[in-house]
Amino acid sequence: MKLHANDEIRLQAFLAHCGVASRRASEKIILDGRVSVNGQVVTELGTKVTSDDKVLVDGKPVKLEENKRYVLLNKPAGYVCSNSDEQGRDSAIDLLKEYYSERLYNVGRLDMFSSGLIIFTNDGDFAARLSHPSSELEKEYIVDSSLPLPRNLAEEFMHGVRIDGVFYKCKFAKELNSHRMQIVLIEGKNREIRRVFESRNVAIKRLVRVRIGNVEMNKLAPGGHRDLTQEEVKGLLAICRNKDN
Structure with a gap:
């Protein structure tokens, strides 16, 4: 990203374009008081900066990176x-x-x-x-279990299961053999696959993400x-x- 003179950008977007963190993670960094602009700690998410401002994160200067990786x-x-x-x-x-x-x-x-x-x-x-x-970006996983998979676990996961008040539902699941399952998620709540398997007393031996979108x-x-x-x-x-x- 290249800012022209006097162009203003929200601070969290500026940090993201500097490669500090994603916008959402940058918002937390700001709220935690880890960012200063021109010598002043800033905790307001609506703050705007220009390329002339001196922005520091944890006391270290950051700058816009033109080469995207x-x-x-x-x-x-x-x-x-x-x-x-x-x-x-x-x-x-x-x-x-x-x-x-x-x-x-x-x-x-x-x-x-x-x-x-x-x-x-x-x-x-x-x-x-x-x-x-x-975005509903698909993420595909291969899961290996220590013990044989319970009958209908794949079907239950596709229909949706509620665990401790949280609803988990995958886009697709298929039992590849008695100890292996293919699973496709589009939302991916925290530890979703592990929580579903644990709720059925299935120990996961290996969990691998093999695809992200295309x-x-x-x-x-x-x-x-x-x-x-x-x-x-x-x-x-x-x-x-x-x-x-």
Whole structure:
């Protein structure tokens, strides 16, 4: 993104375009008092800034990044999806830092014990588009269980199940064998698959995300990464736009 002289932009959008975090995550960073503009801590989300303003996050200056990055990572289990973790656990972004100088952040999340595809970017508009609930972007998972799967679990998940007052429903589920299930989500509430399986006393041995929209894992090894192609980026945005129409 390039701002012309005197052009104003909301602070959370500015931070997103600087590669600090997504717009939603940037809003929390502002509310937490971690951002200053021209020496003054700012906690108002409506604040607007220009390219001439001096913006700091946690005391460090940030600036707009003109080169947009769209990176696909095959996250191994054991890594958290957070640029900083209070418990000191390994972060997925650490697997990319030696390859990219830009400040990247993850679009969506995978829990620590899950593996598979996750997208990193410094493009705030792209991240907001993919993350918005109206995008209904499909995420496909392969789940391996320790014990045989209960009968009709796939059908129950597709029809919807209520657990502790929360309604969980996948777009598609299919039992591939007695210990493996294919699941497609479009919303993806926190730990959705794990909560559904736990409610049926099914222990998950392995949970892997193998597809995000039009982007598939193919031969990307665990811990490996690659840049998304222009066609993949356009395809992801097209899917989200089509859902808005």
